[in-house]
Amino acid sequence: MKNFNTIKLLAFAVTISITLFTQTASAQKYKTVADTAKLNKKYAEITLDIAKLNYKLAEAKGKTVGYDAKAVSTAQDAANSALDSKSTAATATNGDLGDAKTAMKQAKKANNQANDANDAMNDQTDNVKKIAKLTKQIAEKQKELDELDKQRAAIMAL
Numbered sequence: 001m002k003n004f005n006t007i008k009l010l011a012f013a014v015t016i017s018i019t020l021f022t023q024t025a026s027a028q029k030y031k032t033v034a035d036t037a038k039l040n041k042k043y044a045e046i047t048l049d050i051a052k053l054n055y056k057l058a059e060a061k062g063k064t065v066g067y068d069a070k071a072v073s074t075a076q077d078a079a080n081s082a083l084d085s086k087s088t089a090a091t092a093t094n095g096d097l098g099d100a101k102t103a104m105k106q107a108k109k110a111n112n113q114a115n116d117a118n119d120a121m122n123d124q125t126d127n128v129k130k131i132a133k134l135t136k137q138i139a140e141k142q143k144e145l146d147e148l149d150k151q152r153a154a155i156m157a158l
Contacts, residue, residue: 028151036155043148050141057134060127067124074117081110 030039085106092103 028154030148030151030155033155033158036152039148039152039155043145043152046141046144046148050138050145053134053138053141057131057138060131060134063127064124064131067120067127071117071120071124074113074120078110078113078117081106081113085110 030036030042085103088099088103088106092099
């Protein structure tokens with residue numbers, strides 16, 4: 001009885017192995033030695049794509065420090081301008097027309113700097129999203145390369 005169960009289990013394992021192998025082989029785009037040139041061309045294209053994406057990723061990561069510094073700097077400038085505008089507006093309420101004009105200029109300056117700070121934060125957020133997108137694209141291309149490696153190994157096993 002024990003031998004029968006062992007043989008039954010072994011037959012089942014062999015059947016599953018053959019099924020998985022044939023499904024893998026039939027799912028391959030490149031199946032024969034004649035397809036090796038096409039496979040190599042596709043491999044080179046994907047490798048080049050990965051190199052380009054890595055370059056863009058390095059470029060985006062290099063900009064991160066600048067965007068961070070700009071966001072902090074513009075936020076500080078906006079806060080300082082807002083304080084100046086507030087004090088100028090307080091003076092203008094008790095002052096003459098010149099004080100009111102100065103207060104108006106300070107308010108516009110504070111508004112512009114607040115907009116600059118908002119733009120800097122948006123640039124920073126966009127850069128983070130770009131880095132995530134590029135990282136995802138690189139991972140997808142790497143999966144394609146891995147699949148081509150498996151197909152190449154299957155061709156070489158023939």
